[in-house]
Amino acid sequence: MFLSLKRLTVCSRHKSALLIFNALHTTSLDPMLKSPPQESIQLLLDKCSTTTELKQIHARIILGGLSEEALTLGKLIAFCAVADSGDLRYGQAVFDQIAEPNRFMFNSLIRGYSGSDDPSEAISLYRKMVGSGISPNEFTLPFVLKACACESAYWEAVLVHGQAIKLGIGSQVCILNALISVYIGCGLTSGARKVFDDISDRTLVSWNSMIGGYSKLGCLKEAFLLFQEMRQLGIEPDGFTFVSLLSVSSQTRDLDFGRYVHLYIEITGTPTDIYVQNALVDMYAKSGDLHTAQELFDQIHNKNVVTWTSMISAYANHGLIECAEKIFDQMPMKNLVSWNSMISCYVREGHCRKAQDLFYKMCHKKVVPDENTLIILLSACSQLGDFVMGKKTHNYICRNNLLPSVSLCNALMDMYAKCGAIGIALDIFEQMSSEKSTVSWNVIVGALALHGYGYKAIEVFEKMQVDGISPDGITFTGLLSACSHCGLVDKGQYYFDSMTRIYGVQHEIEHYACMVDLLGRVGLLEKAIKLIGGMPIKPDVVVWGALLGACRICGYTGIGKLILKQLLELQPYSGGLYVLLSNIYCEAQRWEDVDKIRKLMKDRGIEKCIAISSIEIDGCIHEFMVDDKRYEGSDGIFVILEQLADHLKLVGCLSAILDEEEI
CATH class of the missing domain: 1.25.40 (Serine Threonine Protein Phosphatase 5, Tetratricopeptide repeat)
Incomplete structure (x- = not known):
């Protein structure tokens, strides 16, 4: 538990502080304690490898009377924010106790947050820093811009750029490289290219930032031309360059360009790390050349989880379930993405029971499902009409206090609708926040159509327009289907005619x-x-x-x-x-x-085609076909069916049915 500076400063004789101090002497850090306190702090931090040791060092700082030393506390905060064994939140807690933090402390935390899961905090710290009268410098602004790129915070980036110009550092290459990333993050390739062209002394990072930006936005031609220009100027590409080029090739499924990059790597003898090797496997796999992808996969000696998962996804996307299963079973270590890829493969190919079985196996391995897992599982339940499993999945979401995203709510609605619980699907739709997507409206319109509620589907469609959501082709498919099931000819004809005339949606x-x-x-x-x-x-x-x-x-x-x-x-x-x-x-x-x-x-x-029917009994789903005798008690079931058939023959109701049964 974190002990604040304020508490520890006033309780040097307090039992908690002494316990921490004593614990310090029982660790591998003990030999360091013989050095003068201020000189040993950096050595202690260099050797620190756990959160427990970090807290012990903090106790050492306080008990050594260094709690007011800005230099010492700055080193502690920097370690918390940047080091692999640091703790960003702990560093924030130390920072919050300092009455007047200096620029170094601000810079350390801004850098830490810029690469964290919460980059917006870096922007907030920057505002606080400027508001407190501390002027940022060249070690501040690149990381603030990095956070702006992650958050697609365009206007914040413009203000930071203006601040950089005001401070006289706006032309520094590190600032301009960061600006390229911001413009790319906001989808503004022209702005990024203008910044790139204005850089007088481009570094390899500049070229990689621009090529990586084109790659991210799927601009293959622009990335290729920039790569050519880079080579003409004698700038040697590195692994980041090749990963970006191979990535854009994967996105566009341009096998020829991917082969060109691969050939260039081989001809120039450029050494490749695991990231480039994985990018090559992924490129060939997504471009449909599974044979080459498998060959490259077999040649990689230090395969990581990404390598294995790329091959699983490759075979899964081409419907080659047995090959995907073989790779999956051979994996020495599986992460959540690997499990999701295999489960998704089963669902996509219609093997929903296998998908459910694999999900149970994943949970048995103590792998915690994420939102993607739950959406895939709900899709399997939708295809099977498995209300029981679908309800269990919904209960899991509620039990773990997960805040369902729009996509997860859409999957829940679809599952309940396909399982016959249209009322629950409507309840979820009504309880969703105002951020309903077009998919949300399409799901509920299609669900109402499926259950024959034509007028209700039309009512929802009209409300969709009131809310300012533009319908698409899928919306009208559900709407026309609803009109069809209810015999609403005039309404159906009106919506069909108005698709292109009013809504600009082409007939498919x-x-x-x-x-x-x-x-x-x-x-x-x-x-x-x-x-x-x-x-x-x-x-x-x-x-x-x-x-x-x-x-x-x-x-x-x-x-x-x-x-x-x-x-x-x-x-x-x-x-x-x-x-x-x-x-x-x-x-x-x-x-x-x-x-x-x-x-x-x-x-x-x-x-x-033999139809498969299913029935739920005591929470279990049983599937059966015509003449299916796999279950115990089948003989008794068929005896009863024969009795029913004899009875129907007597009352003259079976002749038409028997005629169809002969087909």
Whole structure:
């Protein structure tokens, strides 16, 4: 526990201070105590490696009568702020007890906070420093600008730049390099380039800052041209240069440029560290050259967690689950990113049960999930309709007092909606802060559409506009789907027409499919066919499938063959489409056409997809299929089903069902 300077100064005979002082003599620092107190402080700090030892040194300062020595306290604060074994918060606590801190103390803390998780504190300290009448210098402003870059604090950076000019240090290269980072952090590449061009004596840091900025913003051409200019001037690139170039290649998926950088490294014989090696693996992996990525991966002797995770992500992003699993299992040490990558791979490829099992294994290994983990897990629950696991995840968030971000709230809403709990999804939406994103509105509109609440979906859409949120294509997909499920033809037609006219949102294939479905559900087949004929883009299987579904609803089989021809060209091996068309013929009692469809399926080796149903019993999810006899008690279940079937036959309700079962 931190003992403040004020407390320790007045209690040199106090038991707590003496205990700390005695503890000092029992540590490895003991030999240092023979030196004069003021001379030994720096030696003590140099040898310090734990927070406990740091506090013992602080006690030594107080008990040695050095608590008023600005030089000694400045060294202590500097150590807390900058050293690897320091403690920034402890240094802040010492600083707060000093009546008149000097510039060195301010500079030390500003430097520490500029590279911390809370860089805004560096800006606050700078304001306090100026407000107290202490003039900043060249050791202050670069770190304040670094904090401004992290926070994208443009106007604060402008004021700092003005202060630098006023102090006569505005043209120093360290200040200008920091300004480049600020402009890049704010997305202002032109401003950054202007500062770069104004630097008369550019250092390697200047070039790396500008190339790194272009890389961060995905400007491959500009980064390449600057690299070429750098080489023409005879400035040798280093690892930071190559990492930036390879990073922009990864972002843009430009394999040719990535290979050029790799070839340059090999030809010039530039030594590469683990960061460059990882960047090479990542570049080839993201550009789709998995073979080369694997070769480079195998050549790295000192692989770190980033190396392993890059290969896992590479295979996962290409759907190669077995390869990703193999790399994951071989990892000597796994961090949270590694677990998240593998869990995400399972979810993306539809192996949601495996994702849940891996999540349990991760927790068993005492790895604490973060927000990304929870979002991925909720996505798995959404796909499975696993309300139990989804509710447990929500309880975990509440139990650990986690403040859900907008993304996490969106995932929770989607999970509850997909699991049938639309009421809870609406509650979460209403309880969200005013910072609802477009995705938040899209999720709730889509959820209401899914559950058939068309009028409520329209009401939410209108409120979205009142709140000043601009709808996008996904918004209108949900809105048109809501109109379709509720038969709101006029509303649907109005929103479809107003998409481009009022909101500037272009019609996509999904919107046409929704309109075909809407028109088809109410029997307006001619309008649906006319809409398809006037589409500026080629209809896909979803559009034709919607029309085919409308034909079944209306009992219209006249264009069935035409639709089948289109479907066979687009998706020749989709069993569901054959079954749907067969059912249309079956309902129209066109048995000859039913037989033709069956023969066509048999000749092409197409089988009807087996549907999987699930049921929750006592908190457990059970999955089953047709003729599924994997569970104990299956024989009894089928006996009851046969009895029900016999009863339905007697009352004449099963004939239509049996006809479809034959498909």
